[in-house]
Amino acid sequence: MTVADALMLALGAIAVGSAVFVVTSAHLVRAGFYLVVSLGATAGLYLVLGAELVAWVQILVYVGAVVVLLLFAVMLTRAPIGPSPDLDRPALPAALVGGGVGLGLTVLLIDAFRWTEFELPPAGTGRRVGEQIFGAWVLPFEVLSILLLAALVGAIVLSRPDIGARPDPNAPADSDVPPPGPVDESDEVKARLERIAARQAAAQDRLRAQRAAENAGAPPTETAGVKTREDVLREQAHDVVFRAREAGPTLGGPPENPETSQEGRPRVIEGTSHENPARTLPTGNDRALPRGTDRALPRGNDRALPASADKGPALPKPPAQDDEET
Amino acid sequence: MHAVIPYVIAGLLFALGVYGVLRRRNAILVLMAVELMLNAVNLILVAADATIKSALAGVQPEAWAYPVPEPRAGAIFALFVIVLAAAEVGVGLAIILQYYRLRRDVVLDDVALHEHDHERVSG
Known part of the structure; x- marks a missing residue:
């Protein structure tokens, strides 16, 4: 049990504990902030494992962009501030499947890596990552850039209701607008x-x-x-x-x-x-x-x-x- | 350093993500659980990047397994998965917001998947 082991255990406990709150919290916004904690602890794990660039990209993209997007969606869908009572399904099937997956993966990974010890890798530099991305993995990199472009265009098309809009036959007619009140x-x-x-x-x-x-x-x-x-x-x-x-x-006052x-x-x-x-x-x-x-x-x-x-x-x-x- | 620690942490994170996807009814919370699962996969990749040489001690190396002299591609895959997750969240949130604009709700149990579900849901 070295210092790095203890550090990884602590960070892993933080990550798993806050992930438990992510999937069980009754507050939508709190779930988002617990997700921030979990992703940050995972970034710390990346740092301990010697992948600096992945850690900082994790903080930039996940904590900085993805969670902010999720919180924007929480805001735009008018989520309540307090706890939401109807947020969950019955817990038993999900707990069975999730527990089964967790138990299976844990047993498998413990069995595979039980006695494996490894040396802390040398501090990674951006040079190695850059050489690999633009050397051996340049084709997936380019494909990924095209995928990002497609996702961008797709999100815009989905967000704009005037692109590809068709009249909905089931939509209520305009005559369903309530008439003006009698006070008008x-x-x-x-x-x-x-x-x-x-x-x-x-x-x-x-x-x-x-x-x-x-x-x-x-x-x-x-x-x-x-x-x-x-x-x-x-x-x-x-x-x-x-x-x-x-x-x-004045309302209710004597007539003028x-x-x-x-x-x-x-x-x-x-x-x-x-x-x-x-x-x-x-x-x-x-x-x-x-x-x-x-x-x-x-x-x-x-x-x-x-x-x-x-x-x-x-x-x-x-x-x-x-x-x-x- | 024990290689089993990050792997077990990643397995637990993935199980929690599965539990969240199955448990939650709100679409945004389901997306958060999906993020947890993707994060667990990233952790597996980075841990394999650091430990796979030690784990494969004694295994005959294959020529096709080493496209570069220093086979440390796990971090690269993790970067790719992060980009994929960002794209997925962008499109997924666009879909969720469009659905909310139509139905004023993001509850996944009420999504009409077939044509004949429409009357039942809206009724």
Whole structure:
């Protein structure tokens, strides 16, 4: 019992033990990772047996490519994360056949190699392997390259459904698609969606009007003195986003006022009302772009559209009105 | 070094692969068990590469058995088997994924092998 023997025994125990978990684990992903351990231990056995190139190719191809492919397949077939209960057949026939094969092979190999001792081969180099592959075994090498090409083309053809596809007579027709649910046809849902669309359109119109007003050469005057223009704009955007959500219909809530929620008569949006025109300075609750003393300053509770037709005089910005009428 | 150790390990790995192929119902796990069997064959080849000279001590060498001056072809065969296994896994996974696309399942017991199995499986 030399050091190499002990090493081979340990690596073989790891390989066989993890292989047992590969074939018995109830988790698909764990089986894949146990396969990694088993193949890695086998690569260690190759190293002990003096086949370095085979060991590294084993790690590269098996652990690096084949197991990754298997795990990709596990992922693509939507395998569950937890244990799968219906993964196995009844164990008895498989155990009988597998045990028979294992017992037969073990007895045969022990009988054949029982007393054989061998010296550790000299460290192999890539030179010897290369000379053999491209000398004595060059024809199998070329045939193998053609086989790899064929496997590549075959995998692509299998993976693409549009190559060689024939209409399946047993396939269900398109009329088997379930009809849309009743909620899609409901008048209530339609009205609600229209209200939401109207509100969004109103908010967009208002923002566009403001931008047009700024582009028209009306720089905002700093009446407040404490808020910069960026702060005010940010607050306005905040209001547009969050007030619209607060003002939206809630499920199970009281019915909205139909006068303010219908199309064409949207809610009042702040920043567009002439109420309380005497106020010239924005207070803490005011979230609007201050535009001078002659213009109405918004109040937090006001929600109106600048483009509402029945509130034409309420529009503070003539260029904005032009923009929206077009 | 005892030559029997890698051979017995390879035999046990092959038996576990056979057990997995017969036991598992999931096609991907069957492919993993097939990988175990191919790996056992590789181990046999590499072990024979290292030990066959000692095992055949006293046997009259035949001229056809030595195509090269140094008959160490087991590692080359192992490389070939690794390439074959990679190609097999590629095509096998393509088949499995195509089958999953058709049936939303990879259970091997439900595969319809004949035409008259179709109604029974889909029903």
